[in-house]
Amino acid sequence: MKYGYFDDKAREYVITRPDTPLPWINYIGCQGYFGILSATGGGYSYYRDARLRRLTRGRYNNVPADFGGRYVYVRDNASGDYWSPSWMPTQSDLEDYSCRHGMGYSTISAKRSGIRTATRYFVPLDETLEIWQTTVTNERLTPADVSIFSSVEFCLWEANDDATNYQRNLSTGQVEVEDEVIYHKTEYRERRNHFAWFSCSESLAGFDTQRESFLGPWRGWNKPVAVEEGRSRNSIAYGWSPMGSHHVKLTLAPGESRQIIYVLGYHENPNEQKFDPPGSQTVNKTTVKPIIAKYRDAKNVEAAFAALGKHWDELLGVYQVASPDEHANRMVNIWNAYQCMATFNMSRSASSFETGIGRGLGFRDSNQDLLGFVHMVPSRARERILDLSATQLASGGAYHQYQPLTKKGNNDIGGDFNDDPHWLIIGVAAYLKETGDFSILDEPVVFDNQPGTEVPLYEHLRRSIQYALDRLGPHGLPLIGRADWNDCLNLNCFSDTPGQSFQTSTSKDGKVAESVFIGALMVLSARELSALASQVGKADDAAFYADVAKTMDETVRTQGWDGEWFVRAFDDFGRKIGSKENEEGKIFIESQGFAALAGIGLDDGKARSALDAVRKHLATPHGIVLQQPAYSRYYIEYGEISTYPPGYKENAGIFCHNNPWVVIGEVMLGNGDAAFDYYSRISPSVREGISDVHRLEPYVYAQMIAGRDAPTHGEAKNSWLTGTAAWNYYAITQWILGIRPEYTGLRIAPVVPERWPSFTASRVFRGVTYDISVKRTGAGNTVSLIVDGKPVDGDIVPPPAKGVKTVKVEALLG
Ligand code: BGC
Numbered sequence: 001m002k003y004g005y006f007d008d009k010a011r012e013y014v015i016t017r018p019d020t021p022l023p024w025i026n027y028i029g030c031q032g033y034f035g036i037l038s039a040t041g042g043g044y045s046y047y048r049d050a051r052l053r054r055l056t057r058g059r060y061n062n063v064p065a066d067f068g069g070r071y072v073y074v075r076d077n078a079s080g081d082y083w084s085p086s087w088m089p090t091q092s093d094l095e096d097y098s099c100r101h102g103m104g105y106s107t108i109s110a111k112r113s114g115i116r117t118a119t120r121y122f123v124p125l126d127e128t129l130e131i132w133q134t135t136v137t138n139e140r141l142t143p144a145d146v147s148i149f150s151s152v153e154f155c156l157w158e159a160n161d162d163a164t165n166y167q168r169n170l171s172t173g174q175v176e177v178e179d180e181v182i183y184h185k186t187e188y189r190e191r192r193n194h195f196a197w198f199s200c201s202e203s204l205a206g207f208d209t210q211r212e213s214f215l216g217p218w219r220g221w222n223k224p225v226a227v228e229e230g231r232s233r234n235s236i237a238y239g240w241s242p243m244g245s246h247h248v249k250l251t252l253a254p255g256e257s258r259q260i261i262y263v264l265g266y267h268e269n270p271n272e273q274k275f276d277p278p279g280s281q282t283v284n285k286t287t288v289k290p291i292i293a294k295y296r297d298a299k300n301v302e303a304a305f306a307a308l309g310k311h312w313d314e315l316l317g318v319y320q321v322a323s324p325d326e327h328a329n330r331m332v333n334i335w336n337a338y339q340c341m342a343t344f345n346m347s348r349s350a351s352s353f354e355t356g357i358g359r360g361l362g363f364r365d366s367n368q369d370l371l372g373f374v375h376m377v378p379s380r381a382r383e384r385i386l387d388l389s390a391t392q393l394a395s396g397g398a399y400h401q402y403q404p405l406t407k408k409g410n411n412d413i414g415g416d417f418n419d420d421p422h423w424l425i426i427g428v429a430a431y432l433k434e435t436g437d438f439s440i441l442d443e444p445v446v447f448d449n450q451p452g453t454e455v456p457l458y459e460h461l462r463r464s465i466q467y468a469l470d471r472l473g474p475h476g477l478p479l480i481g482r483a484d485w486n487d488c489l490n491l492n493c494f495s496d497t498p499g500q501s502f503q504t505s506t507s508k509d510g511k512v513a514e515s516v517f518i519g520a521l522m523v524l525s526a527r528e529l530s531a532l533a534s535q536v537g538k539a540d541d542a543a544f545y546a547d548v549a550k551t552m553d554e555t556v557r558t559q560g561w562d563g564e565w566f567v568r569a570f571d572d573f574g575r576k577i578g579s580k581e582n583e584e585g586k587i588f589i590e591s592q593g594f595a596a597l598a599g600i601g602l603d604d605g606k607a608r609s610a611l612d613a614v615r616k617h618l619a620t621p622h623g624i625v626l627q628q629p630a631y632s633r634y635y636i637e638y639g640e641i642s643t644y645p646p647g648y649k650e651n652a653g654i655f656c657h658n659n660p661w662v663v664i665g666e667v668m669l670g671n672g673d674a675a676f677d678y679y680s681r682i683s684p685s686v687r688e689g690i691s692d693v694h695r696l697e698p699y700v701y702a703q704m705i706a707g708r709d710a711p712t713h714g715e716a717k718n719s720w721l722t723g724t725a726a727w728n729y730y731a732i733t734q735w736i737l738g739i740r741p742e743y744t745g746l747r748i749a750p751v752v753p754e755r756w757p758s759f760t761a762s763r764v765f766r767g768v769t770y771d772i773s774v775k776r777t778g779a780g781n782t783v784s785l786i787v788d789g790k791p792v793d794g795d796i797v798p799p800p801a802k803g804v805k806t807v808k809v810e811a812l813l814g
Pocket residue numbers: 359487488503640649650
């Protein structure tokens with residue numbers, strides 16, 4: 001069952017009924033100002049940091065979940081009937097409801113009683129504001145007299161405090177209203193130099209800034225008294241709950257349309273120019289007024305929207321494919337790339353499942369996110385790499401997270417997730433292969449944000465490996481520390497205290513528990529560092545890291561082999577996890593997928609055997625589960641993994657992030673059919689047809705789909721902000737389609753289903769557009785290349801002569 005359809009030409013998903021099983025959201029903003037926007041107008045906005053600079057409120061554990069947002073109300077002044085064209089919050093019956101979620105914008109429209117309303121929400125590039133363009137059309141045969149009310153509820157900036165510290169916050173709220181613009185200035189009188197503003201292009205019949213005046217006592221957003229009576233109160237908030245609402249009256253002739261432009265913005269003033277006149281308590285509006293004026297003009301709004309579209313044309317234009325599979329095309333060309341932009345920007349901070357008051361930017365997560373993003377805006381990837389590495393510690397270890405606003409390591413979460421340092425190498429290697437910008441390796445970067453500790457970035461990479469070499473365990477495998485990629489495999493925690501965080505508590509010295517997964521990851525990272533070192537002429541280092549990789553490869557294959565598959569880890573007692581010897585958790589996906597991906601056991605049959613075991617024990621029609629059998633009880637020695645009921649999250653859920661490791665593993669083994677089959681099982685677009693089972697957005701990946709042990713097998717959770725986005729994008733674009741940046745050029749090495757006769761793709765790589773056409777001539781994966789009409793040896797297209805901007809590549813596959 002579906003709740004809408006893909007409009008690929010418009011790059012939109014069109015939701016045709018508002019009662020989707022769960023809120024189906026989009027993001028507006030892609031630089032500094034962001035908003036979550038659901039198909040029913042719900043969601044909130046923030047500037048840079050969802051916790052520290054929250055503009056509007058999101059309520060926690062709300063019922064219904066998606067309640068509170070950017071609501072517009074329409075009132076038919078003749079009958080007194082009123083409704084929300086976004087369905088929420090009035091939930092009135094609507095005709096022709098639709099929400100078009102597009103690239104950085106959404107348009108929600110509906111009709112009732114012959115009045116059609118459409119609101120397009122977006123954030124212009126290079127601005128710290130959002131625009132709502134509300135078009136009201138009278139489709140009656142008679143004139144219509146309508147009132148339109150806008151509404152936002154301001155957050156008092158620090159979202160966690162806002163949600164909890166009522167005794168203070170109910171007294172601090174302050175606003176100003178000047179020239180019909182509503183300014184929210186809570187705490188501006190003291191230490192803040194920022195305020196929010198909410199403007200409207202039309203002259204007002206009234207306004208409200210105090211929530212209770214607008215809603216009326218004992219009422220909610222579904223029944224505001226001001227809307228019901230068609231009369232704003234012109235309230236000024238002193239404490240309590242500041243909000244913003246404009247009331248516009250329109251008289252529309254039959255067929256007439258009018259547009260109202262609302263703008264919600266964030267603005268900062270220099271500390272010494274906060275007030276106007278100086279010495280007063282009035283917000284200085286000198287620098288914000290030109291911005292307000294600019295977006296009152298519909299021409300400027302249209303130009304900003306067009307610029308946003310062009311921006312996305314350019315971003316998505318870097319990689320476009322036309323394959324025989326419409327789902328793969330849609331995901332690669334539009335939605336998967338779009339989701340990668342969201343994970344890059346948002347990390348794991350703000351979604352329907354992340355509150356925006358929890359996690360900062362993860363070291364592991366953000367490095368992996370680069371795999372799906374680096375080709376779109378390499379300059380931002382560069383900046384991110386430098387920010388991340390500045391939170392690395394001199395030991396080579398890393399803070400697990402940092403706050404985007406301060407860029408400082410988050411002490412509360414700490415470090416010692418022993419996989420973290422390796423991801424930096426993988427992120428940097430991806431950046432270098434994409435850009436060839438080796439200068440980044442010479443950038444001086446501090447440790448732990450301490451000035452004076454600068455060393456070249458290259459040295460940070462060396463420390464990453466050194467950190468692991470200094471922490472090898474009894475089997476010669478890397479010690480796991482607090483956890484590895486699987487945050488819930490807490491082998492040194494032994495927690496028996498309710499509410500204690502598995503992520504931050506440790507009760508062992510950590511000298512025994514080892515991770516086979518980190519072993520495999522280290523084979524890859526050391527190999528990448530070796531390759532990178534040889535590119536910059538450091539032959540000794542190249543040899544050294546090649547040797548590290550070789551030794552670890554050997555260790556994983558000997559110490560980490562269970563007979564048919566790779567062991568997952570060794571616990572604090574030195575016992576295997578993920579082995580036939582275990583009663584539960586006999587086989588895990590991570591060590592199978594990542595070993596194959598890292599090229600371990602490709603020659604001696606171990607990788608094949610491990611992936612066959614994955615197929616036999618872990619694969620389901622909804623994707624590959626994390627382990628089997630699921631843990632049926634709490635194991636104090638394993639930690640959080642065994643806290644989840646069987647089939648959910650890390651306890652045998654389908655953790656979509658690691659499915660593409662198996663996909664890439666199958667590619668490594670030359671098995672295009674299996675790779676594409678696994679890829680398709682978790683593809684949101686493929687799953688669109690079972691939206692009633694999947695329940696989350698069919699245009700983006702979710703972190704988890706309930707596994708076969710769960711009563712709700714097939715149901716997704718945690719959509720949007722997940723490493724699944726980058727890894728699937730990487731798996732399909734670089735491995736299945738096989739168009740892969742390398743130091744020496746663009747590799748064309750597709751491992752696609754045997755039934756695919758051909759496909760074409762266009763890839764912009766280092767400023768050159770490669771028009772690639774792949775034709776199958778036989779069942780295999782061997783590539784013969786013809787570049788601009790001339791045969792080329794191997795499968796790498798070398799860079800063209802200087803000045804050449806387009807290269808034609810024909811690849812014969814057989
Ligand atoms: C979740 C993990 C997550 C970790 C860190 C755990 O509760 O299960 O998926 O990585 O928290 O936030």
